[in-house]
Amino acid sequence: xxxxxxxxxxxxxxxxxxxxxxxxxxxxxxxxxxxxxxxxxxxxxxxxxxxxxxxxxxxxxxxxxxxxxxxxxxxxxxxxxxxxxxxxxxxxxxxxxxxxxxxxxxxxxxxxxxxxxxxxxxxxxxxxxxxxxxxxxxxxxxxxxxxxxxxxxxxxxxxxxxxxxxxxxxxxxxxxxxxxxxxxxxxxxxxxxxxxxxxxxxxxxxxxxxxxxxxxxxxxxxxxxxxxxxxxxxxxxxxxxxxxxxxxxxxxxxxxxxxxx
Numbered sequence: 001x002x003x004x005x006x007x008x009x010x011x012x013x014x015x016x017x018x019x020x021x022x023x024x025x026x027x028x029x030x031x032x033x034x035x036x037x038x039x040x041x042x043x044x045x046x047x048x049x050x051x052x053x054x055x056x057x058x059x060x061x062x063x064x065x066x067x068x069x070x071x072x073x074x075x076x077x078x079x080x081x082x083x084x085x086x087x088x089x090x091x092x093x094x095x096x097x098x099x100x101x102x103x104x105x106x107x108x109x110x111x112x113x114x115x116x117x118x119x120x121x122x123x124x125x126x127x128x129x130x131x132x133x134x135x136x137x138x139x140x141x142x143x144x145x146x147x148x149x150x151x152x153x154x155x156x157x158x159x160x161x162x163x164x165x166x167x168x169x170x171x172x173x174x175x176x177x178x179x180x181x182x183x184x185x186x187x188x189x190x191x192x193x194x195x196x197x198x199x200x201x202x203x204x205x206x207x208x209x210x211x212x213x214x215x216x217x218x219x220x221x222x223x224x225x226x227x228x229x230x231x232x233x234x235x236x237x238x239x240x241x242x243x244x245x246x247x248x249x250x251x252x253x254x255x256x257x258x259x260x261x
Contacts (some may be wrong), residue, residue: 008023008256021048022084023185023216024069028079031064040063041078041238042111046180046186051217053231054224055224056106057261061235062220068088070102082185099185103175111164115210116146118163119178122130149181150174173207187195187217193226205230224254236260 024046031039039061046052056062067073069080071089080087082098092102109118116139125138125145146159154243155173163171172192179187189208193201208217208230219228225236228248234245236257244260246252 007071007144015140022046023048023082024077024218025081026065026069027079027081027208029065029068029080030076031061031073032076038240039075042237042242044219044242045131046216048216049212050232051212051219051230053219053221053227053234054237055221055227055257055261056198056237057222057236060261061240062237064240065237066218066220069095069186070100073225081256085113085136099117099183100188101179101182101186102174103179103191103192105191109163109171109175110234112162114160115150115157115163115166115174115222116143116159118174118180118211119146120157123182144174145181150177153177153180154206155208158261167200169196169204172200172205176204176211177206180211184215187211187215189219191221192219193221193223201226224257228254 016089022045024044026042026044029042029192030037042061042065043066044052044054053063053255055060068075068089071094074090084098087094087098089098110121113121120142125141126135127138128135143159150157150159150238153173155170157174157178158168159165164173166174176187176189176192193204196204207227208219211217212232219227219231231248233247233259234244235242236261244257
């Protein structure tokens, strides 16, 4: 049996403190844009070692929820907890400082830079000379670390080659691995498989299964098939409310879920 959960605005089902395996809690999140209520008291948990799928059509509220988690929007009301501690984000920088990283549909990579340069962009290792008065980017270390980490995750790419020469799936994989390398607490995946071939998706989904052992992930998508394939739990949003929540199970089909969207 599929268990559907419909929440009324302003009412939270999270009455007790977070369990030890809960990394992220969003409690009764409401978001209003003038007279439009985009989120109507949404509460979710993200648990250690899992991929949580958040599914919904355009206008369901999933992008709004993710923007609140990553600090791009402030909620009208509601609370966010990370490992049991209440947090308030005034910008994406605040969320990043708390260990939240995001990978988007369009990878934020610089096409003219190499894989290694993209991997460490903004956080390049340096060599220091003259007691730190002169610093140079340590390209050797950058390439070595990138190659080693990609291989560990099952990818063998030429780290000296410009990123524009790789497929969409490979570029997306580099974006994910770059985020993982810097040890986030939470990884948000915002429509990461859109426009990828089935072959590229399979390779990317294999990476996600490895990655969830490093940090839990929220996988945002409108593609039911992708969510069923890769996620441990599913939440469906419709018009700003949760209409369905369940663990994924063998035999779960798109037709069973469409009713809740």
